[in-house]
Amino acid sequence: MAGVKSPGALLDGLPPHDHEATLQAAQAALKTNPKDVGAQLITIVALLKLDRFDDVVKFFESKGPHLKQRAPLEYAYALYKTSALEDAARALAESSVRTAGILHMQAQVAYRKEDFAQAARVYASFSERQGLEHDQESDFRVNQSAVRAQILWSDVLNDEMGYEPQRGDLDQFEIAFNVACAYIARGDLPAAEFLLAKARDLCLSSEDLSEEEKKAEVSPIAIQLTCVQCRQEKYEEAATTASAIRLVDIGDAATRRVALANQIAARESVINPYRAQQAFRSLSRDDQDSLTFTYQEAALSRSMMAIETQAHKFSHAVKTASEKPWAGVYVAAAHVQNQHGELAIAELLALLKRRKADVGLLMTVIQLCILDGQAQAATEVLQRFMKQLEQSTNASDKDVRFSNGLVSLLVSLYAGQNRTEQARRELEKAAQHWRQRIKETRASLPLLRAAAAAQLEKPFSDGEDFARQIIEAVNDNEGRSMATTAGLLAAGVQPSDKSGTGESTLQSIEALTLNINAEALDAAGVATVEKTVPTLTSSKRPAQVQAKPRKAPQIRKSRMPKDYDPSKTPDPERWLPLHERSTWRPKGKKKNKSSQGMAMQGGISNQDTGASAPQQQSNGQQKATANSKSKKKKGKSGR
Numbered sequence: 001m002a003g004v005k006s007p008g009a010l011l012d013g014l015p016p017h018d019h020e021a022t023l024q025a026a027q028a029a030l031k032t033n034p035k036d037v038g039a040q041l042i043t044i045v046a047l048l049k050l051d052r053f054d055d056v057v058k059f060f061e062s063k064g065p066h067l068k069q070r071a072p073l074e075y076a077y078a079l080y081k082t083s084a085l086e087d088a089a090r091a092l093a094e095s096s097v098r099t100a101g102i103l104h105m106q107a108q109v110a111y112r113k114e115d116f117a118q119a120a121r122v123y124a125s126f127s128e129r130q131g132l133e134h135d136q137e138s139d140f141r142v143n144q145s146a147v148r149a150q151i152l153w154s155d156v157l158n159d160e161m162g163y164e165p166q167r168g169d170l171d172q173f174e175i176a177f178n179v180a181c182a183y184i185a186r187g188d189l190p191a192a193e194f195l196l197a198k199a200r201d202l203c204l205s206s207e208d209l210s211e212e213e214k215k216a217e218v219s220p221i222a223i224q225l226t227c228v229q230c231r232q233e234k235y236e237e238a239a240t241t242a243s244a245i246r247l248v249d250i251g252d253a254a255t256r257r258v259a260l261a262n263q264i265a266a267r268e269s270v271i272n273p274y275r276a277q278q279a280f281r282s283l284s285r286d287d288q289d290s291l292t293f294t295y296q297e298a299a300l301s302r303s304m305m306a307i308e309t310q311a312h313k314f315s316h317a318v319k320t321a322s323e324k325p326w327a328g329v330y331v332a333a334a335h336v337q338n339q340h341g342e343l344a345i346a347e348l349l350a351l352l353k354r355r356k357a358d359v360g361l362l363m364t365v366i367q368l369c370i371l372d373g374q375a376q377a378a379t380e381v382l383q384r385f386m387k388q389l390e391q392s393t394n395a396s397d398k399d400v401r402f403s404n405g406l407v408s409l410l411v412s413l414y415a416g417q418n419r420t421e422q423a424r425r426e427l428e429k430a431a432q433h434w435r436q437r438i439k440e441t442r443a444s445l446p447l448l449r450a451a452a453a454a455q456l457e458k459p460f461s462d463g464e465d466f467a468r469q470i471i472e473a474v475n476d477n478e479g480r481s482m483a484t485t486a487g488l489l490a491a492g493v494q495p496s497d498k499s500g501t502g503e504s505t506l507q508s509i510e511a512l513t514l515n516i517n518a519e520a521l522d523a524a525g526v527a528t529v530e531k532t533v534p535t536l537t538s539s540k541r542p543a544q545v546q547a548k549p550r551k552a553p554q555i556r557k558s559r560m561p562k563d564y565d566p567s568k569t570p571d572p573e574r575w576l577p578l579h580e581r582s583t584w585r586p587k588g589k590k591k592n593k594s595s596q597g598m599a600m601q602g603g604i605s606n607q608d609t610g611a612s613a614p615q616q617q618s619n620g621q622q623k624a625t626a627n628s629k630s631k632k633k634k635g636k637s638g639r
Helices: 007-011 019-032 037-049 053-063 065-070 072-081 085-094 100-112 116-126 134-154 173-186 189-204 211-231 235-243 253-266 273-286 294-310 314-321 328-335 342-354 359-371 375-391 395-401 404-416 420-437 442-456 464-478 482-490 518-524 613-638
Strands: none
Touching: 019 037, 037 053, 037 065, 037 072, 053 065, 053 072, 065 072, 072 085, 072 100, 085 100, 100 116, 100 134, 116 134, 134 173, 173 189, 173 211, 189 211, 211 235, 211 253, 235 253, 253 273, 253 294, 273 294, 294 314, 294 328, 314 328, 328 342, 328 359, 342 359, 342 375, 359 375, 359 404, 375 395, 375 404, 404 420, 404 442, 420 442, 420 464, 442 464
């Protein structure tokens, strides 16, 4: 076609990284010939390089379906960056091209849609492809490790499915970070902390990244490391790690929100809750369009409601929590205004009567009862709640009644009160509810296994038939395993060896007891351990432990008397008034000269007889009285 230039001719003379100039040259060519496919493709690439994704989508829409089929990867990527995930998935599915880039994009769209099972299947198909370049294979392994972590976070698949790191993979900081996230999902926090520290060191020492790229890559690692340290109660280390995070350096809005939440958690003991609430709310308003995963959004919502209750913003917390089915604990905290004890339990019980289906509120009431030493009251509250759900005509209410959490909680309360038979009956009722519906939900499998084990513990083999039915139902759903084989053997059933998982796969008793010395165990006797933990049956508070005698406080020298001698014993009467001490001597009145000669000559003095001070005082009083009487008589006669 006349006037049509090749892409190479359009790019001649242009700087290699000047995308604005490239875009202007391509647009000038399109003005001359709007159907120039080369100029169209250059325009799309230049707009993508300039992060003008909305303009890319508009350009594709203006040119019709032919250009979408010609550049399906660029079209899907633009839709992905504008959060049009459904349209991006549809465009990739309609494309007949199956290059490595298309598969990468298809897996990334499924990952962003939180369809991690589909992303895992796409990456599994990558392993069947041959001839991948080194960079493509590296990106593939990094993304596969990320999908593995998300599978464990969402708990939608078995732990065995997904990516397992191979030798040398942990030398890449991206894979080390993703594997650390998988360990967090598993609950192995020390291993996660080690891998996150390693990922941070690898990132900072990388020679392939610029300083700006290192800042962008290190921020998510530091955010995750802060979370792990807080969960291990290493608050000083978490505060140090969080202080190195700069929110202004984080470009992604969702990452900024998570970073602020972790910074607040790391400084929980010193931060002002009102300032934290203001900062968190302002950031949430600025980042309304941020793309966070469902579990991240739930955690951020819980953090926001916890901050609002600490800041006494109870009305807003109740309004926000009423829209969330899992937010009963925040409703309870706001209703009693962060109080606890018997009064708080009474108010929450009254609230539970109005919110009959609030499982979170129920859990909060039970937790408060347990903390207050009222295990029996907690059991009765849970029993009443379950009875209400049993009487409901709604099928979903009955599923809640026999959910793993409620049944496990009631069984634990029964076990703490030595009510073994009631715990066994509760597991039996739950097994009868879920036994015919295993294919609908795999979440009930742990409950069914526990019910089968409880039935096998019945005396006189009363529960073997029901245990066998439960184990066979589990076996039909998930396949024969060593656990189900052992269960069938305990129930008196001889499993077949056709599947290779029968009795022959179990270790023999001789092999299990090979390294056990029975004679040494018999000579050592039976070990007995005294039970030191109080049972939940007693509602009385434990006796207070007698405190150890404290040392006498040290008195400063400035408060000591100047002539203080620690070797001398202090006077025990030093606290008594002077006139009450045994050493006190009163000051007697001075005698006049006329009375000095009235004393009997040759009389015995008090000092010679050893008379005490009180006797001297009494004699003096008598003399004074006699003198006064004589004076009065003389006075009368003188008149």
